[in-house]
Amino acid sequence: MTVIMAAAAAATASAAVMPAAHGIFTNNSVVCVTCHRAHTATNEQLLMSDLGMCLTCHSGGTAADTDVGAGMYVNSPSDANNWGQVGGALLGGGFTNIHGTNPTTSKHDMDVTQSPFGSTTGAMVALTCTSCHTIHTSFAYAAQYRLLRTSVGDGVGPYAVNWNGPWTDASQTAQTTTITPDINMGYTEVDFSGGNPDLPIEYTRNYQSGLSAWCEGCHTVYGTPEGAAGSPDYIPYHRHKMDVQLVQGSRLYGTPSTDLPLNDLGPLGRTGADLMNCVTCHRAHGTDSTMTGVFLSAGRGGLPAMNTSMLLRRDNRGVCINCHAYLNDPSY
Amino acid sequence: MCLTCHQSGTAADTDVWNGIYGELPNSDNLNWGTAGGTLLGGGFARVGGTAPAGEPATSAHTMDLTAVPAGSVSGLIVKLECTSCHNIHHDFTLPEQYRLLRARVGDAAGPLSVPWNGPWNWDGASQTTVDFSTPQSPTGTYMAYTEVPFGAGITFTPPDVYGGAPKEYTRNYRNGISAWCSGCHTKYMERKDAASYDARDSQGLKIRYRHAIDVQITVDPAVPGPGIENEYVNGIFYKFETDEPLEDRSGDGRTWDDTMMCLTCHRAHGTNATMHADIAPLMGDRGELPTGSMLLRLDNRQVCQAACHKVI
Numbered sequence: 001m002t003v004i005m006a007a008a009a010a011a012t013a014s015a016a017v018m019p020a021a022h023g024i025f026t027n028n029s030v031v032c033v034t035c036h037r038a039h040t041a042t043n044e045q046l047l048m049s050d051l052g053m054c055l056t057c058h059s060g061g062t063a064a065d066t067d068v069g070a071g072m073y074v075n076s077p078s079d080a081n082n083w084g085q086v087g088g089a090l091l092g093g094g095f096t097n098i099h100g101t102n103p104t105t106s107k108h109d110m111d112v113t114q115s116p117f118g119s120t121t122g123a124m125v126a127l128t129c130t131s132c133h134t135i136h137t138s139f140a141y142a143a144q145y146r147l148l149r150t151s152v153g154d155g156v157g158p159y160a161v162n163w164n165g166p167w168t169d170a171s172q173t174a175q176t177t178t179i180t181p182d183i184n185m186g187y188t189e190v191d192f193s194g195g196n197p198d199l200p201i202e203y204t205r206n207y208q209s210g211l212s213a214w215c216e217g218c219h220t221v222y223g224t225p226e227g228a229a230g231s232p233d234y235i236p237y238h239r240h241k242m243d244v245q246l247v248q249g250s251r252l253y254g255t256p257s258t259d260l261p262l263n264d265l266g267p268l269g270r271t272g273a274d275l276m277n278c279v280t281c282h283r284a285h286g287t288d289s290t291m292t293g294v295f296l297s298a299g300r301g302g303l304p305a306m307n308t309s310m311l312l313r314r315d316n317r318g319v320c321i322n323c324h325a326y327l328n329d330p331s332y
Numbered sequence: 333m334c335l336t337c338h339q340s341g342t343a344a345d346t347d348v349w350n351g352i353y354g355e356l357p358n359s360d361n362l363n364w365g366t367a368g369g370t371l372l373g374g375g376f377a378r379v380g381g382t383a384p385a386g387e388p389a390t391s392a393h394t395m396d397l398t399a400v401p402a403g404s405v406s407g408l409i410v411k412l413e414c415t416s417c418h419n420i421h422h423d424f425t426l427p428e429q430y431r432l433l434r435a436r437v438g439d440a441a442g443p444l445s446v447p448w449n450g451p452w453n454w455d456g457a458s459q460t461t462v463d464f465s466t467p468q469s470p471t472g473t474y475m476a477y478t479e480v481p482f483g484a485g486i487t488f489t490p491p492d493v494y495g496g497a498p499k500e501y502t503r504n505y506r507n508g509i510s511a512w513c514s515g516c517h518t519k520y521m522e523r524k525d526a527a528s529y530d531a532r533d534s535q536g537l538k539i540r541y542r543h544a545i546d547v548q549i550t551v552d553p554a555v556p557g558p559g560i561e562n563e564y565v566n567g568i569f570y571k572f573e574t575d576e577p578l579e580d581r582s583g584d585g586r587t588w589d590d591t592m593m594c595l596t597c598h599r600a601h602g603t604n605a606t607m608h609a610d611i612a613p614l615m616g617d618r619g620e621l622p623t624g625s626m627l628l629r630l631d632n633r634q635v636c637q638a639a640c641h642k643v644i
Binding site for chain 2: 029030031032033034036037038040041042043044045046047048050056148
């Protein structure tokens with residue numbers, strides 16, 4: 001497996017500015033009617049429709065670059081910039097497919113009323129696009145990543161979710177592979193492998209900080225490594241650390257290394273100081289990874305059965321091995 | 333019959349066909365609006381006067397057309413005429429009824445009172461205000477039927493979509509307008525339906541949500557908190573300041589407790605607002621509902637964004 005690790009070499013971020021507001025919203029009162037109705041709305045916030053409203057453009061449509069149904073960046077003419085690799089898989093995956101044609105094996109369920117895993121309040125949520133995204137938030141939080149809401153679920157917010165990108169090849173000082181020139185990496189995985197499965201996929205470095213805290217707005221307890229007995233938030237489970245540097249994971253067999261998405265606080269490019277976060281292992285929308293072998297065993301009570309892919313980026317527990325490669329070392 | 337006087341005539345101050353206040357000499361010795369000013373309600377054919385001063389109406393309450401009003405669930409078919417809304421005799425028994433509006437209209441089950449505050453004698457300094465800074469001329473004008481533009485030099489919190497000084501839409505609205513409109517547009521007073529209803533917009537039977545009506549645009553600035561700002565997105569506060577018409581229930585000028593109503597966004601007769609070519613395609617299938625300017629006071633959806641919510 002190719003390892004993307006490098007010395008902490010300072011990198012120069014691209015000066016390109018990613019859209020801070022929803023595309024085509026030009027602050028001229030033209031597009032209010034795209035989403036809102038004053039008298040005939042069928043949803044709260046005077047939204048004209050429900051889930052289908054967003055998917056009109058973002059699933060099989062021609063008016064958006066990001067097709068979250070197909071999990072692919074389509075780069076429609078609506079945006080002159082390349083915010084991802086055309087035809088590339090969306091970082092967040094898709095709700096129906098990934099990378100266009102690979103069927104989704106798990107996803108964030110839409111319009112299903114349920115309590116999120118890791119929620120301690122029992123709050124019932126029926127997810128829609130606007131549970132996570134709002135086109136207006138960004139007008140006040142120009143740096144808010146992906147137009148994510150500043151308050152979500154049980155979160156007391158506001159949660160700032162910062163980002164670094166987009167990047168161009170000039171900034172790719174920490175790569176072991178040669179990247180495609182002039183690709184602005186924002187929404188997609190960028191495959192540098194040329195078909196070689198041993199070469200990595202770059203998941204972009206535009207994650208900077210805040211994502212894990214944001215996810216915990218619904219999955220409230222997952223940010224705590226473990227509960228402390230006697231404390232108000234005591235939960236008798238242990239959890240993988242979040243928002244920790246790779247170098248903090250050093251053990252006998254060295255620092256974990258990965259080509260999965262990390263928070264690049266620097267931004268310095270991919271270094272050992274990068275932090276793992278929720279989307280290091282999980283896709284936000286849906287995944288096509290598959291579970292086999294021991295993962296076909298029984299369920300886990302109220303949690304998804306182990307044979308579900310739980311939005312994990314890699315087959316089986318490939319996300320674990322991707323970091324902790326030494327687990328494959330027979331001498332370990 | 334009504335238009336004999338009220339359309340380019342010489343016997344009425346209000347020309348509702350061309351949407352302009354004429355202030356005829358000696359008609360009543362009172363100025364119920366600014367001479368040459370645009371009528372608050374706009375006009376059925378033009379707004380702001382005959383050519384070249386005014387502009388053609390882009391939408392109007394259609395006269396002599398038999399139709400079911402938008403938002404009506406009764407199926408009541410209405411053929412609109414002047415007297416569908418106005419009644420010159422009614423005023424003799426209800427002198428406070430605004431604009432000689434009929435006490436009962438459309439499906440209304442009972443009298444709909446529309447009292448008003450005005451007219452005002454503006455001395456140029458009485459603007460208790462949350463949105464206008466320094467009131468200037470004109471002074472001494474009774475404001476009732478027309479928009480009154482402030483003089484140059486007025487500071488208006490951006491975005492100033494009007495390209496200059498804001499307009500005063502008078503303070504004579506007091507209350508009751510929205511309920512009156514809902515005599516025909518019966519569903520539009522309800523913020524949410526208890527049961528599904530077909531709005532004839534091609535979406536079929538759906539529970540409907542609507543913009544709040546008859547609600548204050550802001551909060552008491554004396555109350556600790558975000559002051560005159562409202563929380564729009566969690567943790568983010570915006571000022572809901574506007575110079576569109578509001579109801580001044582306290583009769584104290586433009587203040588925090590004024591309420592928005594139907595005429596905050598719409599003209600009663602007709603508008604000259606224009607809609608960008610991109611808007612109609614963005615609206616999708618509207619079924620039987622219109623896609624045009626829908627009597628909105630301002631171009632595009634400036635009544636939503638630029639004039640009030642100011643989400644930038």
